[in-house]
Amino acid sequence: MARGTVLVFDKQQLYAQIQPEGGGESLTAYRAEIEAARLHDLQVGERVNYDVDSDGRISRISRA
Template sequence: MASGIVKFFNSAKGFGFIAPDDGGSDVFVHVSAVERAGLDGLNEGDRVAYELEQDRRSGKLAVGELQWMGAGAPLPKAGRAGGYARSPRGSLSRSGDGRAPAGAGSGVVKWFNTQKGFGFIQPEDGGSDVFVHISAVERAGLRSLEEGQAISYDIEQDGRTGKAAATNLRVDR
């Protein structure tokens, strides 16, 4: 395993970078690798060990397996009752960029682009379209969303930008 120091990690956006100890180029780390390691996020300066793998969407090298080694306090992963309950991502983050829950809703997928990693859900109550990121889709155990697909979701408000995003997705059958 290679090792390095977390240079940057934004829990709200779901990615960051690690400065490798060998002095090479910074390494991309997606929130999915962090969550597989049992963490909700990383702090700048944390020491980590990692294995690189080819990202299935971009084809570029990214962290596949991650181990937290020390420095700042890790963010322990919250329990998941039934696979959907979850504390807001980044709620324990010292950086203050986490999200706060803002409600729930249901609607249909207006569009979703797997390559771009995001899309929008049209709420059934007729309100403004709700942003949905690929990380929320993957956490729900899905690979993508299809136009017209019925979805229930929780809404998180980004504490930094104030924008709403869908999380804890559930496919309505």
């Protein structure tokens, strides 16, 4: 799993922008991944672990 920091979290739309720990472009965790992980209360600045699938999208997310 990779690690990153929550840059943006939208509680209404249920998505999060994650900045990878090693740098690079931010990634988006969408509603399905956030609901599956029960992370409805993420906070900006919180550290998370995540997996990226073959098309470059976050496929799984959890608290670090």
